[in-house]
Amino acid sequence: MPEPITGRRARRARRPRAAWLGWLFAAPAVVMYAAFVLRPLTLTVQYSFYDWNGIGASKWVGLDNYRRLFTDSELFATIVHAFELIVFFSFVPVLLGLFVAATIRGIATSRLATVARTVLFLPQVIPLVAAGIMWSWLLSSTGLANELLSAVGLGRLTRAWLGEFGTALPAVGIIGAWVLVGLCTLLLLAGMSKIDPALYEAARLDGAGPVREFFSITLPSLRQEIGVSVTVTVIAALASFDIVYIATQGGPGNSTMVPGLEIYYLAFSEREIGMASALAVALVILVLACVLPVQRLTRDGSR
Amino acid sequence: MAHGLINRPLITAVTLAALLTTAACSAPGSDSDTGGANASAAPVTSATCGTGPVTLKGYFETGFPLPKSLSDEFTKQYPNVKFDIREDQFAVITQNAPRVLADDPPDLMRLPQVSELVKDNLLKNLDGYATAFGWDKWPASQLEQMRVSSAGERGSGPLYAMGLNFSMTGVFYNKKLAAQIGMTQPPATLADFDTLLQKAKAAGLVPINQFNGGATGGLAFPLQNLMASYGDPAAINQWIYQKSGATIDTPANLQATQHLEKWLKAGYFSSDINSQDYATMMSRFIGGKNLFIFDGDWESGNLDKQMAGNAGFFLMPPAQAGGKQAAMSAPLTYGISSKAKNADCAAFFLNWVATNQQARDIAVKVGGSHPMGPSDAYMPAVQEGTVTASTLTAGATIGKDNGAMDFIANATGAIYAKSWTPQLQKLAAGQQTPDALLKSVQKDYETQVKN
Incomplete structure (x- = not known):
């Protein structure tokens, strides 16, 4: 299990003068971390080599569970779905967040900016379960989305958005985008407030318009914040569980099944703890494989 | 300082190694436990x-x-x-x-x-x-x-x-809506039932609401009823009981699944069944929005209260007139x-x-x-x-016909969530054929029974 070592080494490199006495101060946190993060992680890795139902005797099966990950099309499909969700959970909120944050910064002094910030951040405050329930009402066959469509004469487009194979995954994606847009906006706004106003003034003196300002000053200065936003949202997409669980439970016909949900079903309904653990380990590696390059890419320039 | 720098990776490695060994030295689970529990079958005289x-x-x-x-x-x-x-x-x-x-x-x-x-x-x-x-x-x-x-x-x-x-399970119907299409008594054969569904559709009613959304595969109710109309309920029980060699992929069950597909294609179910949950089905039925639902008598008391005098119940009719009847019970x-x-x-x-x-x-x-x-x-x-x-009367009929079946959803712990539900949702969306549905369920069943 190389992944936690990498993570810890990176963090520790920032603190060159820690004496071993420091460990004493860190001890409570280290103990908690070991008990609630490292130990479960280690056990998960261990279980992934067994065929075990969680109660009875277990059988060592080596890499069989991992082999099944690549041969079982149903399991592999869940990983594909997770990548499709990245578009909605990551790209849409970051792009939209950039646009909204730039707009809000433009009207920073007005009261509207405060209202907009609050409204956009609200989805982050609402529990995801509540958001999921709310959206499943909005998107139901008699929900607001369909009523609006009918009202503007698009009645033939109405459908049970979460109940049809073609639309269920994008519909779940939109819920995620709605939740995450506020977080991205806030992160990016905070980043923008750190940019030296003199830069904008200089640009304006040189005759730059708002678009040029955005691409030449705002965007490059936000490199780190964008990195954080992308990292957080990509993790949210790959490890998604609650929104999907509430809105569709993976249905219809597995069309919205994601790894997080599959792990849960494998462990608790199929009682295949070994297979569930193997998928969980694979998911950890996948998340790291996606997130580490993003981190490296967005860090280099500013350091 | 150099001392610290050298030691840190070492400490990490040692800690992790220690964690790994303490966690991994024994295989998870145990088999020594409660071995005797199953054996205690001696009569208990003073319970x-x-x-x-x-x-x-x-x-x-x-x-x-x-x-x-x-x-x-x-x-x-x-x-x-x-x-x-x-x-x-x-x-x-x-x-x-x-x-x-x-x-x-x-x-x-x-x-x-x-x-x-x-x-x-x-x-x-x-x-x-x-x-x-x-x-x-x-x-x-x-x-x-x-x-x-x-x-x-x-x-x-x-x-x-x-x-x-x-x-006891079967078909519940709304008496007022039934009168609208001239249904005066429960259908005697499957063909009669088909006619009623078609009449309801023609009259602009929603013939059937059935929960089939999210993690629910309520189409298993009509499907198993159809299976028992076409075939032998005892054979279905053999499959549910995991008797060796039992299969769900039989000619009679294929006919039943094709019949269900025919109903789906004819629009006898509401178009949003793949997003309909149990509560939605019940509230629509109680609200008089549709003619039939496939459900069980755990709702009898509720329906007698909320639709007093307006709800009826019949057992799934047999394929041939006078044939034996069966129900999930x-x-x-x-x-x-x-x-x-x-x-x-x-x-x-x-x-x-x-x-x-x-x-x-x-x-x-x-x-x-x-x-x-x-x-x-x-x-x-x-x-x-x-x-x-x-x-309750239906219970007597089923007893006489020896037609009680367990649910096909109960065959294994995971067969409902992992096989019936997604497969029936695919069938409802026209993304699965009856033949492939049964073959796929049978394949999952065999893996699960082996485990």
Whole structure:
């Protein structure tokens, strides 16, 4: 299990003068971390080599569970779905967040900016379960989305958005985008407030318009914040569980099944703890494989 | 400083190695546990609750008032017995069952499909109580679904659970809407039923609402009913009981699945079934939005209250006129943990539920279903014309035709969530053929039974 070592080494490199006495101060946190993060992680890795139902005797099966990950099309499909969700959970909120944050910064002094910030951040405050329930009402066959469509004469487009194979995954994606847009906006706004106003003034003196300002000053200065936003949202997409669980439970016909949900079903309904653990380990590696390059890419320039 | 820099990776490595070895030195799980639990089948002659204070630990299903009403009445009759009840939704109970039975053993627990729990020695063998209380003299079909043989097949062998009552399923209909399309009596054959569905469709009604969204595959109800119309219910039970060599992929079942596909293609189900949950189905039916639903008599009491006089019930008609009828009918299973502290008292309670007059009244009035027990036992009077009356009568027909089936969703612990639900949702969306559906379910079934 190389992944936690990498993570810890990176963090520790920032603190060159820690004496071993420091460990004493860190001890409570280290103990908690070991008990609630490292130990479960280690056990998960261990279980992934067994065929075990969680109660009875277990059988060592080596890499069989991992082999099944690549041969079982149903399991592999869940990983594909997770990548499709990245578009909605990551790209849409970051792009939209950039646009909204730039707009809000433009009207920073007005009261509207405060209202907009609050409204956009609200989805982050609402529990995801509540958001999921709310959206499943909005998107139901008699929900607001369909009523609006009918009202503007698009009645033939109405459908049970979460109940049809073609639309269920994008519909779940939109819920995620709605939740995450506020977080991205806030992160990016905070980043923008750190940019030296003199830069904008200089640009304006040189005759730059708002678009040029955005691409030449705002965007490059936000490199780190964008990195954080992308990292957080990509993790949210790959490890998604609650929104999907509430809105569709993976249905219809597995069309919205994601790894997080599959792990849960494998462990608790199929009682295949070994297979569930193997998928969980694979998911950890996948998340790291996606997130580490993003981190490296967005860090280099500013350091 | 150099000292620290060298040591840190070392410490990390040592810590991790230590963690790995402590965690990994033994294989997870154990097999030494409760090996003797299954063997205790000697008659228990003195299973009572005694006279001293007893607290029965119960783990019941939330949303159904029956177990609570029964336990209240029991405490009234036996004041020394108190109940400590924890409630969860059935889906949660299903997921928790093995761990709760192992770590926090209840005396009485609402059970999901039992075969896997029996394999893990988590349930008490009730044969001793069965002999002592005379349960073995009841109609055998009542207890059949709760017997598990040593080979892991259900339907025969020692008894591992008991029912509070047994449910009956079929077709509920809205009488007002039925009158609109000229339906004066329940259909006598499958062809008659088809005609009614077509008439309802032509009259602009929604013929059937059925829950089939999210993690629910409610189309399993009409599908199994159709299977029993075309084929032999005993063969379906063989499959559910995991008898060796049993298959769901038979010509009769293929005909049934094709028939269901025909209904779907003809638009007899509401177009949004793949996003419809159980509560939506019920509220639409009660609100008079559609003609039929496929459901069970656990709703009888509810429908008699909310649609008084306007709800009817019939059993799925046979393919040929005068043919035998069949229905999914299952006990409301409760079991005793193999580690339960008050097993005797819990067994006494289960026997009381089936034999005490007040308890049988409650089973019908609150539960809406037929009580367990001997066939000549006391039956509470039920008002003519109610849904409850028709579901109880239907129970008699099924008994006569020997047509009781367990649910195809109960064949294994995961078959419903992992196979029937997604496959039926695909069928509803036109993304799966009947033939491939049955083959796929059969393939999953074989893997799950092997495990």
